[in-house]
Amino acid sequence: MTISDIARLSGVSVATVSRVINNKGYVKDETRKKIEAVIEEHGYRPNAVARSLTRNDTSMIAVIMSNRLNPFFANVLDAIEEQAAMQGYSILFFNTSEDKERERNAVAQAMEHRVSGILLLPVIEPDARTEELLWNAEESGIPVVLIDRDFQDGDFDIVLIDNKKVVYDGVELLIESGHRDIGIITCPEVVKKGRTRLEGYIQCLKDHGLKIRDEYIYPGDFDEKSGYQACEAFQGLANPPTAVLATCSSCTLGCIRFMNEHNLLPGKDLGLVGFDDISLLNSIGYELTVMDRPMQEMGEIAFGLLTDRMKGPDTKKRRREVMLRTRLIIRGSEKWQGAPEAVF
Structure with a gap:
């Protein structure tokens, strides 16, 4: 029997049960008696030592x-x-x-x-x-x-971190590397930081006079699977993006898995900028340009x-x-063999 069980049986929130148990905060007498009755009936006893x-x-x-x-x-x-x-x-x-x-x-x-x-x-x-x-x-x-x-x-x-700025900087690096068709794998929109990362992408394209294409914005999730599926969707377009920017580390791993399975080389066949400097990739010599957060x-x-x-x-x-502050770690995967010689 846990505090959550008491809350469920009493029909109240866990916070209300906690107030009764700890005798802190206001709780209506009627509600307090109901909770105490459930506690007594089920013999619930909080950890005495704690x-x-x-x-x-x-x-x-x-x-x-x-x-x-x-x-x-x-x-x-x-x-x-x-x-x-x-x-x-x-x-x-x-x-x-x-x-x-x-x-x-x-x-x-x-x-x-x-x-x-x-x-x-x-x-x-x-x-x-x-x-x-x-x-x-x-x-x-x-x-x-x-x-x-x-x-x-x-x-x-x-x-x-400043999520808008870090993505802005990543997109700008791709533009400076010659890309004009840039795909992004977004975070879920319910998260505040997910929205600001997408804002960074849109703002950078606008500032550089590039068209915003809905088909280049893939609504991803914080997992490897969505990174893989995003690359799959991009490659299925009549005019696929020449570069992809992943806005989380797990999506980055999904992009790499897709590219490996389809014999695509980052920095040659497709530009790729990932999120977070993943030690696993570094240990196997995978040179990936990333938007790095100071995790430590x-x-x-x-x-x-x-x-x-x-x-x-x-x-x-x-x-x-x-x-x-974040930083861009540039290792060459942002490039593309079809990029023009002169860039801005």
């Missing part, structure tokens, strides 16, 4: 991520784990697999364990119930820091923001937003 510890005594931080297998998430997690080990904290890790219910349960379980703080990389689709639960965590003295993705009306500390730095700064909140007396202070 409940007896204060926030700073647990030395445990919850890290909640939406896709552990994604190269970006894995690198950020490595940085967090390194910082935690150096500063004497242990990590309670949750992988939500881009599922909102799993994310809510992860936050609820983190609160049950009375962690010192929560680092969260939210699921693709922003969830108001998760946001409510996170506010409840902060009200009970558990600070929250977001990584890379924000809530629509969120006011939590966050570490992110993102994890380190997020951890630092969280420990500041945990140690500082004022956890209500709002909001710190750290926007990190």
Whole structure:
């Protein structure tokens, strides 16, 4: 029996159950009695050890991520784990697999364990119930820091990048390399950063007087499969793009798989700019031009923001937003053998 089960049986949110269990925050008397009755009926008992510890005594931080297998998430997690080990904290890790219910349960379980703080990389689709639960965590003295993705009306500390600029720079590099027909594999539009990445693509084409073609904009997902399918769709066009820009690391891997299977060489048969400097590709000598996010730095700064909140007396202070710079790592895959000699 978990706090989520109590919420389901009581017909209320996890946050409301948490308020009753922790005796923090307002809950209507009628609702409180209903929850207490369910707790009594099912013999639910919160972890006594965790409940007896204060926030700073647990030395445990919850890290909640939406896709552990994604190269970006894995690198950020490595940085967090390194910082935690150096500063004497242990990590309670949750992988939500881009599922909102799993994310809510992860936050609820983190609160049950009375962690010192929560680092969260939210699921693709922003969830108001998760946001409510996170506010409840902060009200009970558990600070929250977001990584890379924000809530629509969120006011939590966050570490992110300028998504519009990084894609603008990637498209501009392709234009300077001679491309005029450039395809893009987008992030899901429900994510704020997905929209700004597409905006960077559109703005760059406009600034260089190039036509925006709907068939060159593929609505991808944060997985390898959509990168493969996007390349497949582009190659099926009567006038396929001469270059492709992938806006996430998993899509980049999908593009490479398609090109390998169809004997296409990046930088020769098709220009390709990927997202994130993927160590696996580097280790096998795959020279790929990428829009690189400072993954190590993102994890380190997020951890630092969280420990500041945990140690500082004022956890209500709002909001710190750290926007990190990105860089283009140019290795030649952006080129195309059919490009004109003179470019701009």
